[in-house]
Structure formats: C-alpha cells, structure tokens
Amino acid sequence: GESVGLHLPTLSVQEGDNSIINCAYSNSASDYFIWYKQESGKGPQFIIDIRSNMDKRQGQRVTVLLNKTVKHLSLQIAATQPGDSAVYFCAENIDNQGGKLIFGQGTELSVKP
C-alpha cells in the first residue's frame, strides 16, 4: 500500500562507504520494481530496475536485491559519494493494474565528506 503521511527515514554514511537502502513492498503480485533518486525540488530519476523473475541486478556502482519471500527490496550503492545525497524511493508495478507505479516510503541518504 502507499505510505502517504509517513515521514522519511534517514541514512547517514561517510563518503567512500557502501550504502544499503531498504524497502518493503506491499503486494505479492507486483512484478516489476524500480529504484528512483530524487533531489530536492526535482522529479524522480531512474536508477535501476528489476523484474520479479530475478533476485539480483547490477548497474554502475548500484545493485538491487529482491527477496520475494519477504517482499523486500534493497539498493546497494558502492563507494558512496556526496553527489549521491538525495531521497531514494522504491516503486512497484503490477502489470495487470494498468501499469501504475506505486511508491514506497523513501529514505533520505546523507553523505558526509
């Protein structure tokens, strides 16, 4: 379900460390997931996606893990940089619901130089 009304949890890391951002999704029928990065005053920016027939996918400095058993998604950012500071959202899609994308709660990542 949607998380409107909840305030963002925060994660603070040191520059160069790895970051792990977690997300619990609600619908076991969801078959496509996306991680977005949102900077202040801007729209969400695509980072990486994964389909439900996979449990891991890697991009440049980012890895997404999917655990369908417990409906959990994580985003790992390697060698976190100050430019990674932003709010990160997971989003889920159920293909038979007209393609709509439902966003999770979000996590605010703060990278200390």
Next chain:
Amino acid sequence: GAVVSQHPSWVICKSGTSVKIECRSLDFQATTMFWYRQFPKQSLMLMATSNEGSKATYEQGVEKDKFLINHASLTLSTLTVTSAHPEDSSFYICSAHAQGGVNYGYTFGSGTRLTVV
C-alpha cells in the same frame, strides 16, 4: 531519449482560482500518463492515471471534479487544479509511460511546485 517536459516548474495562485499544469513527452508517444502529488518529506502519492482519448482513472480519495485531467494526445496531458485552496499547495509530478520501450517504462517530469495563497 525519453524526455518528459512539465510546465510550469512553479506557480503561485490566489485561493479560488484554477491552475493548469502541462506534461509533454518530447521524443516518444506516451500511451499512459500518471499524475502524482508529493508533500514535503513524504513519498509520491498517485492521484490518477490517464490514457489518451479516454477519461482518467482516479485513485481513491482524489476528487475528480477538483483535479481535472485531460489527455488529448499521445504526447500531452494536463492537470487542472480547480478552485485551488491553500491545502492544495504541493509538488505535482507527472510520469509518462510507453509500453514496450526499453526502460521507457516510466519517465518523470521535473515537477510543479504549486503554492496557493
């Protein structure tokens, strides 16, 4: 590729007036467009789904007479906030979706900051 242009980026209006926000897919045809609103420090909340040439589908709790959505072409959708009130002040974001495209899944506009005074 896959660029969505949203205008205006910010707008201030008086209480009781109406405001129109445009969302355009610049280099692809969007079969579906979505409208979200976002309050400070919160997640994006889906308001409605619009398909070209048909009526929008609104999420539960969203007033369709207050938030008018028009999707007249495959590249343009508009959201009109009618009789705006201060509680409508929010960040409105559109997303365009093109089925079948590689990662054209969902492309977001840059958002519109609406302030009603």
